[in-house]
Amino acid sequence: xxxxxxxxxxxxxxxxxxxxxxxxxxxxxxxxxxxxxxxxxxxxxxxxxxxxxxxxxxxxxxxxxxxxxxxxxxxxxxxxxxxxxxxxxxxxxxxxxxxxxxxxxxxxxxxxxxxxxxxxxxxxxxxxxxxxxxxxxxxxxxxxxxxxxxxxxxxxxxxxxxxxxxxxxxxxxxxxxxxxxxxxxxxxxxxxxxxxxxxxxxxxxxxxxxxxxxxxxxxxxxxxxxxxxxxxxxxxxxxxxxxxxxxxxxxxxxxxxxxxxxxxxxxxxxxxxxxxxxxxxxxxxxxxxxxxxxxxxxxxxxxxxxxxxxxxxxxxxxxxxxxxxxxxxxxxxxxxxxxxxxxxxxxxxxxxxxxxxxxxxxxxxxxxxxxxxxxxxxxxxxxxxxxxxxxxxxxxxxxxxxxxxxxxxxxxxxxxxxxxxxx
Amino acid sequence: xxxxxxxxxxxxxxxxxxxxxxxxxxxxxxxxxxxxxxxxxxxxxxxxxxxxxxxxxxxxxxxxxxxxxxxxxxxxxxxxxxxxxxxxxxxxxxxxxxxxxxxxxxxxxxxxxxxxxxxxxxxxxxxxxxxxxxxxxxxxxxxxxxxxxxxxxxxxxxxxxxxxxxxxxxxxxxxxxxxxxxxxxxxxxxxxxxxxxxxxxxxxxxxxxxxxxxxxxxxxxxxxxxxxxxxxxxxxxxxxxxxxxxxxxxxxxxxxxxxxxxxxxxxxxxxxxxxxxxxxxxxxxxxxxxxxxxxxxxxxxxxxxxxxxxxxxxxxxxxxxxxxxxxxxxxxxxxxxxxx
Numbered sequence: 001x002x003x004x005x006x007x008x009x010x011x012x013x014x015x016x017x018x019x020x021x022x023x024x025x026x027x028x029x030x031x032x033x034x035x036x037x038x039x040x041x042x043x044x045x046x047x048x049x050x051x052x053x054x055x056x057x058x059x060x061x062x063x064x065x066x067x068x069x070x071x072x073x074x075x076x077x078x079x080x081x082x083x084x085x086x087x088x089x090x091x092x093x094x095x096x097x098x099x100x101x102x103x104x105x106x107x108x109x110x111x112x113x114x115x116x117x118x119x120x121x122x123x124x125x126x127x128x129x130x131x132x133x134x135x136x137x138x139x140x141x142x143x144x145x146x147x148x149x150x151x152x153x154x155x156x157x158x159x160x161x162x163x164x165x166x167x168x169x170x171x172x173x174x175x176x177x178x179x180x181x182x183x184x185x186x187x188x189x190x191x192x193x194x195x196x197x198x199x200x201x202x203x204x205x206x207x208x209x210x211x212x213x214x215x216x217x218x219x220x221x222x223x224x225x226x227x228x229x230x231x232x233x234x235x236x237x238x239x240x241x242x243x244x245x246x247x248x249x250x251x252x253x254x255x256x257x258x259x260x261x262x263x264x265x266x267x268x269x270x271x272x273x274x275x276x277x278x279x280x281x282x283x284x285x286x287x288x289x290x291x292x293x294x295x296x297x298x299x300x301x302x303x304x305x306x307x308x309x310x311x312x313x314x315x316x317x318x319x320x321x322x323x324x325x326x327x328x329x330x331x332x333x334x335x336x337x338x339x340x341x342x343x344x345x346x347x348x349x350x351x352x353x354x355x356x357x358x359x360x361x362x363x364x365x366x367x368x369x370x371x372x373x374x375x376x377x378x379x380x381x382x383x384x385x386x387x388x389x390x391x392x393x394x395x396x397x398x399x400x401x402x403x404x405x406x407x408x409x410x411x412x413x414x415x416x417x418x419x420x421x422x423x
Numbered sequence: 424x425x426x427x428x429x430x431x432x433x434x435x436x437x438x439x440x441x442x443x444x445x446x447x448x449x450x451x452x453x454x455x456x457x458x459x460x461x462x463x464x465x466x467x468x469x470x471x472x473x474x475x476x477x478x479x480x481x482x483x484x485x486x487x488x489x490x491x492x493x494x495x496x497x498x499x500x501x502x503x504x505x506x507x508x509x510x511x512x513x514x515x516x517x518x519x520x521x522x523x524x525x526x527x528x529x530x531x532x533x534x535x536x537x538x539x540x541x542x543x544x545x546x547x548x549x550x551x552x553x554x555x556x557x558x559x560x561x562x563x564x565x566x567x568x569x570x571x572x573x574x575x576x577x578x579x580x581x582x583x584x585x586x587x588x589x590x591x592x593x594x595x596x597x598x599x600x601x602x603x604x605x606x607x608x609x610x611x612x613x614x615x616x617x618x619x620x621x622x623x624x625x626x627x628x629x630x631x632x633x634x635x636x637x638x639x640x641x642x643x644x645x646x647x648x649x650x651x652x653x654x655x656x657x658x659x660x661x662x663x664x665x666x667x668x669x670x671x672x673x674x675x676x677x678x679x680x681x682x683x684x685x686x687x688x689x690x691x692x693x694x695x696x697x698x699x700x701x702x703x704x705x706x707x708x709x710x711x712x713x714x715x716x717x718x719x720x721x722x723x724x725x726x727x728x729x730x731x732x733x734x735x736x737x738x739x740x741x742x743x744x745x746x747x748x749x750x751x752x753x754x755x756x757x758x759x760x761x762x763x
Binding site: 069072073077088178232233234237238239240241242243245253255383384387391394395397398399400401405409421423 | 498596598710
C-alpha cells in the first residue's frame with residue numbers, strides 16, 4: 001500500500017512538472033558563435049529559465065552562413081525566430097520588433113545602449129529592437145616580440161599611419177619576416193583609416209560622397225605600401241570582388257609585424273598563439289583628421305513576427321541587464337556595448353596578459369571613435385560603399401586598374417547600387 | 424541432372440515465380456485501364472509523367488522564375504515586391520564600347536568573367552580531354568598493378584571540390600608545400616596565387632587534376648568495348664601503332680569522346696567551387712569566372728542585385744543550351760553516318 005501511494009505521488013509530481021513545462025511559452029533564439037559565446041549564453045539562459053519558469057528559451061546554434069543567407073529570406077516571408085543575433089542590423093531593420101511597450105524600463109535600456117541603438121533602427125525611427133551583444137573596433141595588432149627583438153619601439157598614441165608603416169617595415173627587415181603590415185581585405189577595415197585621413201564619406205545631402213581628398217590619401221597609401229612591399233599582395237590583390245581575406249594564420253605563425261584587423265581577433269589569438277610570442281593591440285594610427293578605427297559588432301534583436309512579444313522582451317531585458325552583460329563580456333572577451341559596464345571597466349577572464357592589455361586598448365578606442373565612423377554603422381549605404389571600395393582597390397593592388405580609374409568606378413558602382421536599391 | 428535436383432529446381436522456380444505472377448496480375452488491371460484511357464501511344468507519356476513532374480519542379484520552374492527575375496529590379500527578394508524593368512538588366516550587362524576590352528564595359532566584371540571563362544574553357548577542355556585520353560590509353564594496356572593505377576587516377580574524383588581547393592591552396596600559398604620545397608633547394612619563393620598567369624595556370628591544373636579520373640574512366644570503358652580482333656587483324660597486317668589509333672581506336676571511341684567533350688565543356692563553363700576556394704577569383708579579377716560573378720552579384724553583397732544576377736545566368740544558360748544543341752547535332756550526325 002505504501003509503495004502504491006509513493007507511486008501515485010510520483011505520478012502526480014511528474015504530471016505537475018510536465019504540465020508546468022507544457023505551459024511554459026517557448027522563445028527561440030537563433031544564435032551563431034565566433035568563439036565560446038554560445039556556451040556562455042546557454043548558462044545565462046538556464047539561469048533565466050530558473051527565475052522565469054513560465055518561459056522556455058531554446059537556443060538554435062547555427063552557422064554564420066545561415067544568418068547571412070537564410071535569415072533574410074525567412075524574414076521577407078514574415079517568418080523567422082523570436083530573437084536573433086545578427087550583424088546586418090540596419091539593412092534588415094524593418095523586420096525588428098519595437099520592444100518599448102513591452103519592456104519594464106525602456107528608458108534605462110535606451111540610456112545604456114544609447115550610442116548603438118541607431119545601428120539597428122530604420123532611419124528616423126526611435127524604435128528599440130534589442131541591444132548589441134558586443135562591440136568591435138578595428139585597430140592594429142602588433143607582434144611585440146618582433147618589435148622588441150628588432151629594437152624598434154611600438155608606435156604610440158598619435159603616431160601617424162606613415163610612422164606605423166615605417167616601423168613595421170623596419171621590424172620586418174630586421175627580423176626577416178615576410179609581411180611588415182597586413183590589412184584585412186574589407187571595405188569596413190579600410191574606412192576607419194580613410195576617415196582618419198579626412199574622408200567624409202557622407203555628403204551634405206545624406207547621399208554617399210566617398211571619393212574625396214581624405215579617401216584618396218588612404219587609397220594612395222594602400223597602393224604605395226603594396227608597391228614597396230610593406231603590404232603583401234596576396235591579401236588585397238589575391239581575391240576578386242568583395243571576398244574577405246585576412247592574415248590570421250600569418251599573424252599566428254609570427255610572420256606579420258603589424259596586422260590591422262580588430263578586437264574580435266583577441267580571443268582566438270590568445271588561444272592559438274599561447275606563449276609562443278607576445279602580442280598586443282596598438283593604439284589607433286592617426287591621420288590629419290582623426291585617430292579612429294571602425295566600430296561594429298553583433299546585436300541581439302527581437303523579430304517582428306514573433307507570437308510572444310512580451311516574453312521576448314523579458315528575455316532581452318534579462319540578457320541586456322548590467323550584471324549579465326558584464327559576465328558575458330568577461331567570459332567571452334568581447335567589448336561591451338553597455339555604457340555602464342564599459343565605464344566601470346571589465347575584468348576580462350583570461351590568464352593571458354596579452355588579452356587584458358589588448359582589450360583595454362580596444363575598449364578605449366571604442367570610446368574615442370570618430371563620429372563619422374560611428375555614423376557609418378547606422379548609414380544605410382555603408383554596405384554598398386564597403387563592397388565597391390574593396391573590389392575596386394583590390395583591382396588596383398592586383399595591377400588591373402589605376403587609382404584614377406578605381407575612383408571613377410567606385411563612384412559609379414555606388415550610384416548604381418543606390419539607384420537599384422531605391423527603386 | 425538427377426531427378427531430385429530437378430524437383431528442387433522446379434520448386435525454387437515456383438517459389439520465385441509465384442509472387443512475380445501475383446505482381447504481374449496485380450499490375451495488369453491498371454495497365455489495361457491506362458491503355459484503354461490513353462491508348463498505346465499515350466502509354467509512354469504516362470510513364471514519363473512522374474519524372475517530368477520532378478524535372479519541372481526542380482528545373483523548369485526555377486528557370487522560369489529566374490527568367491522572370493531577370494526582368495525585375497530592386498532589392499526585394501520576393502517577386503511580388505519587385506519592379507518590372509524590362510530589358511534594363513540585359514542592357515546593363517551588354518553595354519560595352521569594345522567587347523574585347525572589359526574595362527570599357529559598363530559591367531566590367533561581367534565581361535572580365537566572360538573573357539576568363541572562355542580562356543579557361545578553351546584551355547581546360549583541350550587539356551583535360553587530351554590528358555584523359557592518354558591516361559585511358561595507358562590504363563588500358565596490360566601492366567603491373569593496373570587496378571592500383573586506375574584507383575590513383577580516380578581518387579581525386581571522390582574528393583569534394585572544396586577539399587580539392589583547400590588542399591591545393593595549402594600547397595600553393597606563400598608558406599605552402601611547394602614554396603617550402605623550392606626554398607629547401609635554394610630557389611626563390613613564388614606567390615603562385617597572387618600572380619595573374621600563375622593563378623589561371625593553377626586553376627586549370629587543379630581542375631584537370633580533380634576531374635581527370637572520371638573522364639578517363641568513361642574513355643576506358645569505351646576502349647574496352649572495342650573488339651580485340653580488330654587490333655589483332657591490324658597487327659597481322661603490320662599496321663603502325665599510330666595508324667591503328669587513328670583508324671580503329673579513335674573512330675570507335677568517338678561516341679564516348681563526344682560525351683566526354685560535352686560533359687567537360689558544360690562543367691568548364693560552370694566552373695566555380697574549386698576555383699573559388701583556390702583563388703577566390705583573384706588576383707584582381709584574373710580568375711573571376713561567370714558563375715562567381717553571378718553568385719557575387721546575387722548573393723554575396725549586402726545589397727543583393729538579383730535582377731542583374733538572373734540576367735547574367737540567363738545569358739549563361741543560353742550558352743549552355745547552345746553547347747548542348749551542338750553536341751546533339753554532332754551525335755545525331757554521327758548516328759546517321761553510322762546507319763549509312
